[in-house]
Amino acid sequence: MxxxxxxxxxxxxxxxxxxxxxxxxxxxxxxxxxxxxxxxxxxxxxxxxxxxxxxxxxxxxxxxxxxxxxxxxxxxxxxxxxxxxxxxxxxxxxxxxxxxxxxxxxxxxxxxxxxxxxxxxxxxxxxxxxxxxxxxxxxxxxxxxxxxxxxxxxxxxxxxxxxxxxxxxxxxxxxxxxxxxxxxxxxxxxxxxxxxxKLFMIGNDAIGLGAVAAGCRLMSAYPITPASEIMEYLIKQLPKFGGTVVQTEDEIAAVTMAIGANYAGVRTMTASAGPGLSLMMEGIGLAGMTETPVVIVDTQRGGPSTGLPTKQEQSDINAMIHGTHGEIPKIVLAPSSIEECFYDTIEAFNLSEKYQVPVILVTDLQLSLGKQSCEPLDYSRIVIDRGSLVAQAPELEEKELFPRYALTENGISPRVLPGQKNGIHHVTGVEHDETGRPSESAINRKNMMDKRLGKLSGLEVRDPVLVDAPYETPDLLIIGMGSTGGTIDQGRELLEKDGISTNHLTVRLLHPFPVEEVLPYVEQARQVIVVENNATAQLAGLVKLHCGHGDKIKSVLKYDGNPFLPSIIYHECKQICTASKELV
Missing domain, CATH: 3.40.920.10 (Pyruvate-ferredoxin oxidoreductase, PFOR, domain III)
Structure with missing residues (x-):
């Protein structure tokens, strides 16, 4: 048997x-x-x-x-x-x-x-x-x-x-x-x-379930492969909890509706893929400037343009981090399993409200649509954190406005909801002062930029990386993200049989990049190989940018629309390791 x-x-x-x-x-x-x-x-x-x-x-x-x-x-x-x-x-x-x-x-x-x-x-x-x-x-x-x-x-x-x-x-x-x-x-x-x-579901369903558990009560989105199943799941589930799904005319409307609903106090999300994410960029910038929480799911697929709508790729990394014009704080989370899709969706809503920033939850087609077994979920782990949401605003002098964008030590300002007593303030996409009034003062501009960009300096994220590191000085450190984790582990088993020692690191927080968690493992390894489904080594670029050691970082890339197989990981990594030893 x-x-x-x-x-x-x-x-x-x-x-x-x-x-x-x-x-x-x-x-x-x-x-x-x-x-x-x-x-x-x-x-x-x-x-x-x-x-x-x-x-x-x-x-x-x-x-x-x-x-x-x-x-x-x-x-x-x-x-x-x-x-x-x-x-x-x-x-x-x-x-x-x-x-x-x-x-x-x-x-x-x-x-x-x-x-x-x-x-x-x-x-x-x-x-x-x-x-x-x-x-x-x-x-x-x-x-x-x-x-x-x-x-x-x-x-x-x-x-x-x-x-x-x-x-x-x-x-x-x-x-x-x-x-x-x-x-x-x-x-x-x-x-x-x-x-x-055991549960048996696709990543999109786990994200939908996580959204419900997180208290999301509105999803505004436009159908697109491979994100549509999130909409389909929530269309059935949200009405049971007093919520709803709105199919908008396009992705621009989807993200701006989500921003508006979050501003009003309703936990709201949207979901799309690469083409839709491109259309959302101006809206994401608006969320950053107005410090409005919003959760956006990007289910990566083959690009550019319409590209390969039903095929595997991980090529939106640079777009998610650098796509918006200007400079805003944002968080990019990358779950790597069905269970993580559930728990990370809840964390995305909490982080978005705690830090008052857009949070992008990124998967790939294989993780979004590949059906997998997972252990029963632990609902006792669910915690709802609405951040600096003010229950009762202090009394104000006549015609005085609430300091919605107050300069604070940690960069996070008190937040009120529309209609709240003593909470009136301005909201605008142009630069503004502490009450939201438009301002072009150079001093104010610098203060506000420093405030917004500094609010993530104390960012706390559960498991920014996952590490399996049995060796102090391995022949190879293999780095991946998203759905590649299990495939890398199976490839490692084959490498071990050939006497090649390996550690494995999965990056779950793409932005801000977790340098302190990644750098020690990069420094310990004789060779670093970054495995990713794109043609331009975007994840490897992040590692080099933040950790250095570019001389020992190599890439294993696959961008033909198909996911990695264990044999590909094995052969490509072995070839790189062998070539490196021959050079020495």
């Missing part, structure tokens, strides 16, 4: 690939397995090749695997594009409708199943996803009753007749492939899972 297995389903977008994956993975989650999924899909509603890959394990996992054990193919293109991942002895379950073939000279076993024909016998070809699911589930030898319960939950709202038809489709697919294979495949039998309850 084995402790992990990799499964993939491929076909044309719109023909049931997503629902097949959803039911298959839901059933595995019920059994207590750890799962990590990746969606490869086209930037169109229907048509174009799509595939979903799931890694299944009895142990916690945070990356997809290099190889593949089972491929379910709805068309020949799925075999042609994905067969190279199949390990020797791997299996293809394919629809006999298209006369499937596998590459010559490979040790791939092909099970040709009349998937569409069976579905049509039951009344509609739409049920071919259930036939395919039943066939691949049967090969694993897992209990069919668990799978059937997942089917019942998926189709229960459509009535018992539909449920029965789909259950029959599962059974027929299962029976057919078991007859072909002579029973479940022993080499694909998984060890029993721990059976413990």
């Amino acid at each position: 084995i402790n992990q297995l990799s499964w993939k389903i491929g076909g044309q977008q719109g023909e049931g690939v997503e629902s097949t994956d959803r039911i298959f993975s839901t059933a595995l989650n019920r059994l207590g397995y750890y799962l990590y999924g990746y969606r490869h899909f086209s930037s169109r509603i229907k048509g174009g090749h799509t595939n979903n890959k799931i890694r299944i394990s009895t142990d916690p996992i945070r990356s997809i695997s290099d190889d593949l054990d089972i491929l379910v193919a709805f068309d020949q293109e799925s075999i042609d594009l994905n067969a190279h991942e199949l390990r020797p002895g791997g299996v293809v379950v394919a629809d006999s409708k298209f006369n499937p073939t596998v590459p010559d000279g490979t040790q791939i076993r092909l099970f040709s199943v009349p998937i569409t024909a069976i579905a049509e016998e039951l009344g509609t070809s739409l049920m071919k996803n259930m036939v395919a699911s039943g066939a691949s589930w049967a090969l694993l030898g897992l209990p069919l009753d668990v799978f059937n319960r997942a089917v019942e939950e998926e189709f229960g709202r459509k009535g018992p007749a539909v449920v029965e038809k789909n259950l029959e489709a599962v059974k027929r697919g299962s029976d057919y492939v078991l007859e072909l294979a002579g029973g479940p495949l022993d080499e694909f039998k998984l060890l029993p899972a721990d059976g413990k309850q």
